[in-house]
Amino acid sequence: MQIAETRAALAQITQKWSEEKLDWAFVPTMGALHNGHLTLVREALRHFPRVVVSVFVNPTQFDRADDLERYPRQPVKDAEMLREVGAHVLFLPSVEVMYPEGTDKDRVPDLNGLDNRYEGAARPGHFDGVVQIVRRLVQAVYPKAMFMGQKDAQQVAILKRAAAQEFWPLEIHAVPTVRESSGLAMSSRNGQLSKEAFAKAATISKVLAKAEQDWIKGERPRSIEKEATETLIKAGLRPEYFDFINAVTFEQIPDFPIAEQPVKQVLIVVVAWLEGVRLIDNWKLY
Numbered sequence: 365m366q367i368a369e370t371r372a373a374l375a376q377i378t379q380k381w382s383e384e385k386l387d388w389a390f391v392p393t394m395g396a397l398h399n400g401h402l403t404l405v406r407e408a409l410r411h412f413p414r415v416v417v418s419v420f421v422n423p424t425q426f427d428r429a430d431d432l433e434r435y436p437r438q439p440v441k442d443a444e445m446l447r448e449v450g451a452h453v454l455f456l457p458s459v460e461v462m463y464p465e466g467t468d469k470d471r472v473p474d475l476n477g478l479d480n481r482y483e484g485a486a487r488p489g490h491f492d493g494v495v496q497i498v499r500r501l502v503q504a505v506y507p508k509a510m511f512m513g514q515k516d517a518q519q520v521a522i523l524k525r526a527a528a529q530e531f532w533p534l535e536i537h538a539v540p541t542v543r544e545s546s547g548l549a550m551s552s553r554n555g556q557l558s559k560e561a562f563a564k565a566a567t568i569s570k571v572l573a574k575a576e577q578d579w580i581k582g583e584r585p586r587s588i589e590k591e592a593t594e595t596l597i598k599a600g601l602r603p604e605y606f607d608f609i610n611a612v613t614f615e616q617i618p619d620f621p622i623a624e625q626p627v628k629q630v631l632i633v634v635v636a637w638l639e640g641v642r643l644i645d646n647w648k649l650y
């Protein structure tokens with residue numbers, strides 16, 4: 365595996381692939397890698413002969429300075445894991461490489477309100493920063509496809525829209541969420557939890573699975589949401605939202621049971637806090 369720290373070093377490698385008629389896929393990450401990230405890399409390797417992974421903690425997508433500071437960083441271990449899984453290039457740029465003119469926000473395409481709801485509402489400016497960095501990374505890597513996690517469902521929806529708006533010439537693949545044996549969605553932030561909280565955090569996926577069962581039984585979304593929120597609070601978590609939403613528009617669905625529900629692509633989205641850590645998950649219902 366080669367490590368490129370500049371756009372020029374990366375371009376040298378990809379130019380050679382281009383001459384050899386080899387396509388490459390791209391997996392953007394913020395590092396502190398776990399099996400969820402590695403699954404994206406494995407998926408990319410299954411479809412493409414070459415894979416570039418970036419590790420870059422993007423300052424413009426953090427709405428809280430303490431969160432940016434606290435974000436785990438382990439580039440040496442990340443490189444080892446990526447080498448082992450068979451990635452071809454690790455793109456490891458500095459802030460200066462990605463933002464030579466400073467970290468002011470770039471112009472953002474029209475995201476049709478997708479960026480005002482849920483994660484967008486909870487973290488002002490977050491998706492502007494995400495679109496900004498992915499646009500710059502895509503321009504540096506120039507991949508045929510990008511692999512992302514369904515765990516960040518709104519991020520996938522927004523990047524698909526941005527890609528369509530700006531004619532980014534690439535496919536976007538969403539990979540199902542990789543979970544711990546307890547059901548907890550793997551996350552770089554899970555390492556900030558105590559052992560006890562790590563066990564408690566599994567309540568989130570249990571509540572999601574129960575909500576799906578209740579939905580299938582014909583219960584109404586508002587009543588399921590209320591019960592789920594209460595269960596999370598009882599378990600010692602602090603829910604920020606737990607909603608049944610339209611998977612396309614990210615608006616809450618109307619309060620009709622499954623048989624009368626006009627929205628067909630439904631997602632349950634949840635954020636809950638534990639020990640000051642913000643845990644995010646979602647569940648596809650179609």
Ligand code: AMP
Binds near residue numbers: 393395
């Ligand atoms: P991050 O480093 O958190 O920005 O994540 C980089 C990519 O990995 C994003 O596309 C995430 O959605 C994806 N990802 C993170 N956790 C998981 C997981 N548990 N399962 C699948 N993909 C994940």
